[in-house]
Amino acid sequence: MYHLKQALSGIRRAGFMSVACIIIMTFSLLILGIFLMATANLREILRYAHEKVEIVAFLHDDVTKEAADSLILEVEKIPYVESIRYVSPSSALDRLRAEFGTRSYILDALDVNPLPASIEVTLKPQYRLKARIVGVAERIQQFPQVEDISYGRGWISRLERLVRAVAIADLAVGLVVGIAALVTVSYTVRLTLYARREVIRILKLVGATDGFIMSPFLIEGAIHGLISIAASLLILYLGYRVIYVKIPQAVFVPSQLIAFYIVFAVGVAMLGSWISLRSFLREKVQ
Amino acid sequence: MLVEFENVSKIYEHGIIALDSINLVIDKGEFVFIHGPSGAGKTTLLKLIYMDEFPTSGEVRVGEYSSGKMSRKDIAMLRRKVGVVFQDFRLISDLTALENVAIALRAAGKKPEEIRKRANIVLHSVGLSTKRHQLPPKLSGGEQQRTAIARAIALRPALLLADEPTGNLDPDTALGIFDLLIDINRSGTTVVVATHDLRHAERLRKRMIRLEEGKLVTDGGMIGVSP
Ligand SMILES: Nc1ncnc2c1ncn2[C@@H]1O[C@H](COP(=O)(O)OP(=O)(O)O)[C@@H](O)[C@H]1O
Ligand SMILES: [Mg+2]
Numbered sequence: 001m002y003h004l005k006q007a008l009s010g011i012r013r014a015g016f017m018s019v020a021c022i023i024i025m026t027f028s029l030l031i032l033g034i035f036l037m038a039t040a041n042l043r044e045i046l047r048y049a050h051e052k053v054e055i056v057a058f059l060h061d062d063v064t065k066e067a068a069d070s071l072i073l074e075v076e077k078i079p080y081v082e083s084i085r086y087v088s089p090s091s092a093l094d095r096l097r098a099e100f101g102t103r104s105y106i107l108d109a110l111d112v113n114p115l116p117a118s119i120e121v122t123l124k125p126q127y128r129l130k131a132r133i134v135g136v137a138e139r140i141q142q143f144p145q146v147e148d149i150s151y152g153r154g155w156i157s158r159l160e161r162l163v164r165a166v167a168i169a170d171l172a173v174g175l176v177v178g179i180a181a182l183v184t185v186s187y188t189v190r191l192t193l194y195a196r197r198e199v200i201r202i203l204k205l206v207g208a209t210d211g212f213i214m215s216p217f218l219i220e221g222a223i224h225g226l227i228s229i230a231a232s233l234l235i236l237y238l239g240y241r242v243i244y245v246k247i248p249q250a251v252f253v254p255s256q257l258i259a260f261y262i263v264f265a266v267g268v269a270m271l272g273s274w275i276s277l278r279s280f281l282r283e284k285v286q
Numbered sequence: 287m288l289v290e291f292e293n294v295s296k297i298y299e300h301g302i303i304a305l306d307s308i309n310l311v312i313d314k315g316e317f318v319f320i321h322g323p324s325g326a327g328k329t330t331l332l333k334l335i336y337m338d339e340f341p342t343s344g345e346v347r348v349g350e351y352s353s354g355k356m357s358r359k360d361i362a363m364l365r366r367k368v369g370v371v372f373q374d375f376r377l378i379s380d381l382t383a384l385e386n387v388a389i390a391l392r393a394a395g396k397k398p399e400e401i402r403k404r405a406n407i408v409l410h411s412v413g414l415s416t417k418r419h420q421l422p423p424k425l426s427g428g429e430q431q432r433t434a435i436a437r438a439i440a441l442r443p444a445l446l447l448a449d450e451p452t453g454n455l456d457p458d459t460a461l462g463i464f465d466l467l468i469d470i471n472r473s474g475t476t477v478v479v480a481t482h483d484l485r486h487a488e489r490l491r492k493r494m495i496r497l498e499e500g501k502l503v504t505d506g507g508m509i510g511v512s513p
Contacts (some may be wrong), residue, residue, distance in 0.1 A: 199378055205336075206437065207365035208393035210358055281358075285338045286329075286372075 018224065021188040025181050025228035026235070029265055032170075032177040033236040036253045036261065039166045044251050046159050055121040055137045055151040063117065063145045071145045072119060080127040080136055085120045089113045116147065130157045178268050181228075185221050185272030192220060193280050205285045213281065217273045225269025229262050287349040287367060287444035287476060288314060289335055294344035296330050296500075304330040306500040307344070312478060314444070317471040319487045320480040322497035328480035331497065332447045335478070336368050337361050349444065366394050369438030369446045369475075373453035375430040377422040383433045384409060384418040390440045408436045412466060428459035432466065439470060446470060448479045452486070460486060 057075075059068060072084050087095075092115040097104040121140065123132060137151045193200070203213050240252045253261065291310040297303050304327045312318055320328045333339040334346045337356055346353040351364050377386050384405050391401040409418050412432040422430050431451060438446055448467065452460035464486050471477040481487060487494070496504040 198376070202376055202378060202389065203393050204362075205365060205370055205376070206390035206393050207362045207367075207441070209362045212393055212395075284333075285336075285370075286333060 017188050017191050021184050021224055022228050022231070024184045025224065025265070025269070026231040028177040028180045028184075029228055029232040029261075030235055032173050032264075033232050033253065033261065034239075035166075035170050035173045036257055037236065037240065037251075039163070039170055040251050040253055040257065042159075042163050042166055044249070046163050049159055054123075055133065055140060055149065056118050057121065057140050057143075057146045058116045058118045058148045058150070059145050060147045061116060067145050068117060068119070071143055074143060075119065075121060075140055078136055078139055080123045080132055082122045082124040084122075087118045087120060089115045089117050092116075092118065130160065174264070178264070181225075181265070181268045182272045182275070185224055185269045186276045188224065189217055189221055189273040190276040193217065193276055197280070200280055201283070201285050204281075210281055214274070214277050217277055218270050221269040221271075221273030222266050225266040226262075228269070229265035232265075233258070233261070288312070288347070289445065289476070289478075290345075290347040291331075291334070292345045292347070294334065294341045294346055296327070296334065296339060297342040303500050305334070305341075305497075308502050310495065310502065310505070312476060315471070315474060315476055317468070317477045317490075317492045318479070319490075319492055319494045320478065320497060321482060321484055321487065321494060322503075324482055325499075326482075326497040327500040328482070328497055329449055332370070332449050332478065332480055335445070335447055336370050337364055366441050367443050367445065369435075369441070369443040371431065371434045371438050371446070371448045371451050373450040375422070375427075375434045375454075377430055377433055377437075379422050382419045382421055383414055383425065383429075383436075386422070386433055387437045387440050390437050394441055404440060405436075408440045409433070411439075412436045426459070427455050428462060431455065431459075431463055435463075435466060435470070439475065443475065445476045445478070448477070450481055450483075451479060452481065452483065457485065464490065 057071075059071070063071075068086060072086060075081060075084055090113060093107065093113050096115070097107055100107060121136070123136060127133075133151050137149050140146060141149045200213055237252065240250065243250045289310075289312040291308045294305055294308045294310075295303070296305040308331070320331055322328055330339060334341060334353070335348055337346075337348070337351070337353065340346075340353050340356075348364060349367065351360060356364070377383075378389070381389070387405040387408055388401050391404055396404070406415075406418065409415055412435055414429060414432050414436065417425060417429055420429075422433065425433065431454075435446075435448075435451075446467070451467070452463050455463060460483075467477050467479065468490065479487070493506065494504070495502060
């Protein structure tokens with residue numbers, strides 16, 4: 001209670017600087033938040049893309065239904081495979097019609113169905129990685145019934161690379177934002193420390209421990225961190241709502257990441273206070 | 287609490303020798319004056335006792351503590367047993383007299399109930415009961431020093447150090463402060479007073495230690511009076 005009161009009076013004393021500090025921290029954290037949200041959304045797209053990844057094996061025209069069934073039995077034996085679906089030429093045509101929609105009359109002009117039969121192979125989620133997909137696709141390609149094969153091409157691995165790059169960017173931005181917050185808080189707390197210098201000396205003189213002396217200032221730092229993170233989360237969320245109206249698939253920063261984000265803000269703010277405190281505590285009483 | 291200086295020298299940066307090979311024992315319950323001209327090393331000697339400075343060579347022992355092995359925690363604990371007052375009082379100007387005393391108790395982790403009780407008792411014992419809710423700037427110099435003394439003895443220290451406690455006070459007020467220090471000493475607290483002003487000290491017939499240029503030149507009876 002005593003420490004909290006001291007901390008609040010410290011913030012009051014710092015006044016303008018406290019407000020400036022909170023604004024700077026809020027915007028620094030907001031930048032980090034935007035990056036985190038961008039990452040979350042890219043991951044979401046990647047997850048969706050991975051879900052869609054399947055290997056399509058087009059069969060030779062002369063492959064009978066029986067030959068197709070035996071192919072399916074063989075492919076089922078390949079590990080990593082989750083499910084296999086047979087698509088007959090006529091159902092392939094129906095799909096195409098659905099895709100063409102109102103312009104499906106174009107297809108009516110065809111006398112014969114030009115589409116081949118195919119099987120669609122889906123891998124178990126944990127194996128939906130570029131390297132695995134290529135491996136399985138190559139094995140399916142070996143079967144005599146198979147004429148051609150198609151699978152999630154270059155764009156998947158490009159997306160994977162992008163997500164990796166953005167994750168690294170997150171770290172870099174986190175580092176820069178962390179340092180900015182650290183400097184701002186330690187500077188602000190330093191002002192409070194200067195104002196309370198005499199009190200600190202007296203506390204040392206009467207035998208206060210370092211912990212007792214530091215507590216109000218660490219709490220002051222933590223309060224700066226908490227206010228800033230709350231403000232930046234609020235702004236970020238409002239921004240998200242605006243985007244959500246246009247892109248309903250957009251996701252917000254996932255909750256574990258929010259927890260990390262809050263801990264990061266408060267931790268950095270307390271560390272900033274502590275950096276300033278250390279030098280003050282080393283000073284002599286007289 | 288026993289204070290011992292064993293061959294203590296203190297050399298500040300730029301080679302200023304503040305204390306030179308001091309050997310000294312202050313017994314429990316003693317009242318000692320440290321005197322000597324300005325710059326003789328009196329303040330430094332007190333600082334070495336409350337461990338704001340450490341000897342360049344030699345060893346200072348205060349009760350169970352030794353200058354050779356003090357952690358930050360030890361220093362805090364030592365200072366709860368050693369009260370210190372200064373010429374300039376060192377009060378917090380936006381806290382009342384009572385709150386200034388309470389701070390020492392709070393820093394030592396006392397409970398609010400005990401803090402209130404003890405702070406009132408101590409202020410009463412220095413004769414400031416009626417002024418306890420005043421801010422320091424509203425108090426006279428003598429009253430401010432009494433408040434500072436109350437803060438220094440709030441935790442019932444075994445040792446009270448005073449560095450020129452009457453340096454900012456007129457002679458009559460100074461007399462009152464010395465009387466208070468004598469009272470505190472009578473109740474069992476060891477008192478060490480550094481002063482260059484001997485007008486009152488001589489009358490009190492206490493042990494006098496004289497420092498000159500960092501050296502202990504005389505130790506013993508009262509100046510001009512045989513022990
Ligand atoms: N922190 C310090 N750094 C350097 N020199 C100091 C410091 N404190 C005191 N001195 C020097 O040490 C000598 C003794 O000072 P001090 O102990 O304050 O003497 P006194 O209290 O008897 O006047 C003086 O020459 C003073 O200038
Ligand atoms: Mg001095």
